Amino acid sequence: MSSPSRSRWAPDLQSLRWRLPLLISGLMLVLIGAFLVITFREVTRLQLQRAGTRAQFAADQLAEQMALGSPQRLGDAQRLLDRQDLGECLEGQAPAACEAFSAAIKSAAATANLVIEVWTSDARRLASIAGASVGPALADGEPPSRAKLGVGPLRRSGQVLYSEAILEIPARQESNTSGFLVIRRKLLAAPNRVLLKQLVGDGAAIKLGNQIGDVWTDLERAVDAPRIDLSRPGIAHYEASDRRAYVGALSHIRGTPWAVWVEFPEAATLAESRAFLRRMSAIGLGILVVASALVWVMSGRVTKPLSKLTEQAEAIASGDYTRSVESTRGDEVGRLTAASNEMARRIRDAHDELEQRVAERTADLAAANEELESFSYSVSHDLRAPLRHIGGFAALLDKSASERLQETDRRYLKTIIDSASRMGLLIDDLLAFSRTGRSPIVKSTVKLQALVEDVQREVSAAAGGSIAWTVHPLPEVEADPSMLRQVLLNLLSNAVKYTSGRPDAEVEIGATQSEDGELTVYVRDNGVGFDMQYVHKLFGVFQRLHRAEEFEGTGIGLANVRRIVHRHGGRVWAEGELNRGATFYFSLPNRARADA
Amino acid sequence: MPEIRPILLAEDNANDVELTMSALQAHNVANSVVKVDGLEVLRHVKADPHLRRMPVVVLTSSREESDLVRSYDLGVNAYVVKPMNFPDFIQAGETLGAFWALLNELPQVR
Numbered sequence: 001m002s003s004p005s006r007s008r009w010a011p012d013l014q015s016l017r018w019r020l021p022l023l024i025s026g027l028m029l030v031l032i033g034a035f036l037v038i039t040f041r042e043v044t045r046l047q048l049q050r051a052g053t054r055a056q057f058a059a060d061q062l063a064e065q066m067a068l069g070s071p072q073r074l075g076d077a078q079r080l081l082d083r084q085d086l087g088e089c090l091e092g093q094a095p096a097a098c099e100a101f102s103a104a105i106k107s108a109a110a111t112a113n114l115v116i117e118v119w120t121s122d123a124r125r126l127a128s129i130a131g132a133s134v135g136p137a138l139a140d141g142e143p144p145s146r147a148k149l150g151v152g153p154l155r156r157s158g159q160v161l162y163s164e165a166i167l168e169i170p171a172r173q174e175s176n177t178s179g180f181l182v183i184r185r186k187l188l189a190a191p192n193r194v195l196l197k198q199l200v201g202d203g204a205a206i207k208l209g210n211q212i213g214d215v216w217t218d219l220e221r222a223v224d225a226p227r228i229d230l231s232r233p234g235i236a237h238y239e240a241s242d243r244r245a246y247v248g249a250l251s252h253i254r255g256t257p258w259a260v261w262v263e264f265p266e267a268a269t270l271a272e273s274r275a276f277l278r279r280m281s282a283i284g285l286g287i288l289v290v291a292s293a294l295v296w297v298m299s300g301r302v303t304k305p306l307s308k309l310t311e312q313a314e315a316i317a318s319g320d321y322t323r324s325v326e327s328t329r330g331d332e333v334g335r336l337t338a339a340s341n342e343m344a345r346r347i348r349d350a351h352d353e354l355e356q357r358v359a360e361r362t363a364d365l366a367a368a369n370e371e372l373e374s375f376s377y378s379v380s381h382d383l384r385a386p387l388r389h390i391g392g393f394a395a396l397l398d399k400s401a402s403e404r405l406q407e408t409d410r411r412y413l414k415t416i417i418d419s420a421s422r423m424g425l426l427i428d429d430l431l432a433f434s435r436t437g438r439s440p441i442v443k444s445t446v447k448l449q450a451l452v453e454d455v456q457r458e459v460s461a462a463a464g465g466s467i468a469w470t471v472h473p474l475p476e477v478e479a480d481p482s483m484l485r486q487v488l489l490n491l492l493s494n495a496v497k498y499t500s501g502r503p504d505a506e507v508e509i510g511a512t513q514s515e516d517g518e519l520t521v522y523v524r525d526n527g528v529g530f531d532m533q534y535v536h537k538l539f540g541v542f543q544r545l546h547r548a549e550e551f552e553g554t555g556i557g558l559a560n561v562r563r564i565v566h567r568h569g570g571r572v573w574a575e576g577e578l579n580r581g582a583t584f585y586f587s588l589p590n591r592a593r594a595d596a
Numbered sequence: 597m598p599e600i601r602p603i604l605l606a607e608d609n610a611n612d613v614e615l616t617m618s619a620l621q622a623h624n625v626a627n628s629v630v631k632v633d634g635l636e637v638l639r640h641v642k643a644d645p646h647l648r649r650m651p652v653v654v655l656t657s658s659r660e661e662s663d664l665v666r667s668y669d670l671g672v673n674a675y676v677v678k679p680m681n682f683p684d685f686i687q688a689g690e691t692l693g694a695f696w697a698l699l700n701e702l703p704q705v706r
Contacts, residue, residue: 376660384657385609388680392615395682417682424680431659 016306020299025292032284039280043273048247051269052235055204055262056249059233062206062262067254074151074165077183080105080116081169089118089126090169090179098127105129117182118169119144126179144180151256153210154217161217162186163256203268207261211252226250226261233259237266305333309340321348369438376434384427391420426542429556433541436563441480448474448521451481452509455488463496472510477519477588483564490557491523491584497551498527498582517590526581530574538574561586601697606630606637615682616655619689623697635666642671649703651696 011018089098109129118127123143144166152164164184171178209216213225228236235249248263308325315323327337394416499505508524530545537543539562544555562572565586576582605627607613641647651673679685
């Protein structure tokens with residue numbers, strides 16, 4: 001979660017406040033982009049299709065016009081065939097005989113930019129009437145024949161383009177001589193070029209040529225044929241040698257081996273759809289900006305209460321139950337806010353109730369403790385006084401009436417005095433035991449090794465006997481030093497006490513550390529030991545496994561050991577065998593847990 | 597020859613008066629059985645301008661820390677726990693008597 005110090009405008013990508021708008025804007029960007037790409041392609045396709053249709057229309061019109069022009073011209077030529085002088089020319093079989101025909105049509109040929117030739121069927125040229133300089137004498141170097149009747153393909157001679165038509169001159173009745181009339185026409189004289197341009201519009205180009213693709217013209221000069229399949233009329237695309245793309249349409253001209261091609265450069269066509277794309281992009285960007293702003297505002301409306309709720313929850317987590325979140329909304333966010341406030345209130349109530357209960361319990365506990373203290377005070381003070389009186393007056397009686405008493409009487413008195421004295425000791429030990437339970441534990445780092453050695457010196461000085469001590473290396477521990485000292489004092493003095501009858505007394509002290517860090521300290525002796533059958537009595541108050549006459553003590557020491565170790569979070573246990581020695585263990589939890 | 601100063605025993609228990617008197621029999625002891633507890637007597641003595649320089653020794657059965665603290669706070673001069681064992685008690689009485697009646701010096705101005 002963002003810290004409150006973070007600037008509102010620094011993007012925090014972990015926060016829904018930013019993630020939601022960014023995600024939605026990103027999605028919209030992708031959608032709008034995809035929409036634009038698809039639309040652009042569709043519009044482009046339609047534009048190209050439209051341009052193709054337009055080109056097709058123009059090409060069809062042109063082809064129709066040209067197809068109509070062709071029979072007309074052939075019809076004009078047909079009229080020549082009926083002339084008397086042509087028949088005479090053919091029958092004469094000599095150029096001289098054709099003079100009259102030539103002279104008659106010369107002016108017409110000049111006007112129409114034609115070359116007219118008369119050939120015999122056996123491939124002799126009888127006459128050549130040139131109205132203009134059009135091509136070589138024989139277009140393909142072959143004399144005319146029946147196979148080549150009709151309009152022939154376009155031909156080229158240098159920069160000049162021309163077409164050639166061959167007609168058969170039928171044989172007349174009186175002779176069976178036939179021949180051919182060859183008419184060549186210069187192409188570039190087409191007078192209606194401007195008209196054609198108007199028909200197909202600006203930016204369009206018209207090309208005319210042979211369906212076999214050898215000769216093509218743009219009506220001004222010779223050009224390459226468009227790189228399409230010229231045998232199939234219709235719309236087509238191609239890329240020119242300058243790598244520019246064109247869309248156009250091809251139409252075959254009826255009655256001729258020619259085709260007309262109308263084309264538009266695709267770049268010009270696409271300019272329109274590019275403009276469309278720019279317009280749509282601007283609109284898309286506008287929509288994106290507006291929508292992003294809306295999403296930002298909406299995200300704010302949703303996430304602001306959420307982040308307030310989060311802050312409230314964090315405050316509760318850190319122990320502040322007083323914060324509540326204002327919301328007048330009726331939607332899910334409003335309900336969540338209300339529920340959260342209610343939850344916080346209940347937690348606060350539960351917490352307060354718990355606090356109060358703890359305070360009450362603490363007060364109860366303090367009262368109980370106080371009662372216990374006054375009880376132990378009265379035990380200490382009020383119980384000891386009469387006991388001291390018993391002992392004191394018995395002693396005074398012993399002194400004053402000693403001579404008058406029997407031996408038995410004096411033994412009675414002595415028993416009274418000893419018992420009172422022993423009871424005093426028991427009361428003192430009980431009080432000390434009670435104090436062990438009540439005084440607070442103040443932990444610090446204790447050097448166990450030094451402490452053990454110190455206690456060892458103290459008990460062996462008091463014992464006086466010769467004991468073989470073995471002290472293994474011991475670590476530092478976290479414990480109450482004076483209490484730990486008391487534990488060791490009890491265990492070591494017990495070891496000394498219960499080995500006192502042995503000439504080869506041995507006491508061994510060491511420690512082991514378990515995997516989870518629990519430290520176990522042991523004190524082992526080879527003294528009188530104990531029967532494992534009674535091990536459960538060992539650590540009880542005033543429980544003794546040996547007779548008081550054998551070993552002194554009240555039986556409070558091990559009870560004290562157990563209480564202190566338990567208060568440190570540890571355990572105590574023992575192992576022993578009668579007359580073979582005993583081992584006492586106590587454990588302390590590891591440092592980390594002791595510190596906690 | 598040092599002056600043997602008198603000792604005043606203020607005790608609320610008659611048995612204790614008798615036992616203590618037998619422990620202090622070598623000394624010049626006056627006794628008074630009081631009806632209030634020892635701490636009250638101590639408070640009264642130390643609050644009185646004429647009595648406050650008089651040494652007060654508490655002789656008690658209580659080893660409670662709270663009793664020790666309260667006594668010293670009130671200005672006690674010594675705090676002795678009565679030994680349970682009668683011979684030890686006699687011994688303590690003699691030691692105390694010797695110290696306070698003979699060895700201890702007091703200011704002249706009372």
